[in-house]
Amino acid sequence: MSAQPMFFSPLVDTADHHRELRESVAKLVGKFGRKYYQQCVKSGEEPVELWRALGEAGFLGVHISEEHGGSGGGIGDYNVVIEECAAQGCPLLSLVINSITAPIIAAHGSPEMKAEWLPGIANGTKKICFAITEPDAGSNTHKVKTGIVSNGDGFVLNGSKYWTSGIDVSDAVMIVARDPEMETGDGRSALSLFLLPTSAPGLSYQPIDAAVMTPEKQFTTFYDDIQLDASMLIGTRGAGLxxxxxxxxxxxxxxxxxxxxxxxxxxxxxxxxxxxxxxxxxxxxxxxxxxxxxxxxxxxxxxxxxxxxxxxxxxxxxxxxxxxxxxxxxxxxxxxxxxxxxxxxxxxxxxxxxxxxxxxxxxxxxxxxxxxxxxxxxxxxxxxxxxxxxxxx
CATH class of the missing domain: 1.20.140.10 (Butyryl-CoA Dehydrogenase, subunit A, domain 3)
Incomplete structure (x- = not known):
């Protein structure tokens, strides 16, 4: 297929530079194309070469500030990147995860957390997955059971999460945990948000046999007496939701x-x-x-x-x-x-x-x-x- 089908109207480009960005992404991803993506799925391998190319070209960080290694654009730019990748036959679910984690860290992470993680997200050298869904807590986040208790200067985390995408290739997991000590008795759960390295002792996971044919694999994840340092807390305790x-x-x-x-x-x-x-x-x-x-x-x-x-x-x-x-x-x-x-x-x-x-x-x-x-x-x-x-x- 052509890199940029001519019969699709450019009306969706709400900024002057979007058309140029769209053409650039299409040209890069078009070199890989649908067959490359299909082969990654068939072999069970991550699209490492494509991800590296997107990072080196600056496309993974278009929505991240220049201060932290990105292009200083917004979600409008990132929308163009994601859509164009899929239009070339490479619908990367990992791009969706970055749309969650990067804005949260940018808005609520400590200066040290921003400096450690945002540049790596922007250039593709670091990945963060996201864990919120549980077997008994889907749309109703207040039913989350995976939780923390205070332990000196830190916390202890226990529980499990469902449909955690790509934790096997991630450097950290952003996890939403119930925080009973912060609850006020109004019937609503207090939640706190943490960034946990996937190498942490007590973290394990098992794959979910799913019909979705993507390189990214889905997992049930388990958190058994994991020690959380206070520096892993994102933003304000109890304000996670x-x-x-x-x-x-x-x-x-x-x-x-x-x-x-x-x-x-x-x-x-x-x-x-x-x-x-x-x-x-x-x-x-x-x-x-x-x-x-x-x-x-x-x-x-x-x-x-x-x-x-x-x-x-x-x-x-x-x-x-x-x-x-x-x-x-x-x-x-x-x-x-x-x-x-x-x-x-x-x-x-x-x-x-x-x-x-x-x-x-x-x-x-x-x-x-x-x-x-x-x-x-x-x-x-x-x-x-x-x-x-x-x-x-």
Whole structure:
């Protein structure tokens, strides 16, 4: 495929430099492409070469300040990077994790923590995974059981987390822990946030056998009497949930960016196939039964991309981006599943062949209909906060 499909409108680029950034990322990632990503998945290996190239080019740190080794841009820039990687057939979930951890450290980390971790995130030499979900605590974070108790100048951590992505290749895990000593008795859990080296004694993990075909592996993680130094605390003790929200809107933008990129990849492949494939001497794209569903999918994808660009813009301007980010993630997931399904259908039987690079994208696209926040919880948020309807849960 071409590095930058010409039939996709540049309307989503909300800053003058976004088009140049988009072209640069596409050129770099296009050298690796879909086959490279598929081979990484097949072999069970991380896309080390691609990650290193992205770091050396400065693309992993576009949303990190220049003071800490980044480009000094924002989530709007990072949205471009993530989407363009996926549009070249390389939907990297690790990029989503960086959208959570880097903003949280930048906003609430100590000067020493920022100096130690942000430059490495920016150049790709350090990775941090994120642990919040538990088997019995998904959307309701107040049900988190993994917790800490004070121990002299530090803490002791015990518990387990679920769906921790990439801890096997991470240098540290950002963990959300219940802090009972900080609770006020109002029925809401106090949470504290820590940055724990993955080499810490007492930390172990086991893989989850998942359908998602990505290089990043998913794990259940266990924390057994782990000693936490006070320097590992991020921000204010007991204010962890509030601090986590600094990373949740960027996470939604990043998840939507992956799906929007998948949509672009799928529609580019489908349009090319519909132009080239002839049945009874007629290109199949000449038939409205093929053309109209692809055109409708394109419209939905463009709407999702515009909404996501706006969500990122609001976040970077310091405005409330919760509504836009949630809706963007919802729209991106819905649009990508329809675009990918229609692209597979356009290819007929070839759409189910890994050779064409579509079928194995399905569960990555489907993932973001459920995570990092389910479509039902997004609808709850919009119903309550946008429409003023009574809370339903």
């Amino acid at each position: 509030k601090q986590v929200f600094v990373g949740l809107n960027p996470e939604r933008v990043a998840a939507a960016a992956i799906n929007n990129g998948i949509s672009r990849f799928a529609l580019d492949k489908a349009a090319q196939y519909a132009r080239d494939r002839s049945v009874w001497k007629t290109p199949i794209g000449q038939h409205q039964g093929v053309a109209h569903p692809l055109a409708e999918a394109y419209i939905n994808v463009q709407a999702a991309r515009l909404l996501n660009a706006r969500a990122a813009q609001l976040y970077d301007q310091g405005e409330d981006a919760a509504e836009a980010a949630n809706m963007a993630k919802f729209a991106g997931a819905e649009a990508s599943l329809k675009a990918l399904d229609q692209a597979i259908q356009t290819h007929g039987g070839n759409g189910l062949s890994y050779e064409y690079g579509l079928a194995d994208l399905w569960f990555i696209a489907r993932l973001h209909k459920t995570a990092p926040v389910s479509r039902e919880m997004i609808l709850n948020h919009v119903a309550q906060h946008s429409l003023g309807l009574p809370k339903s849960y």
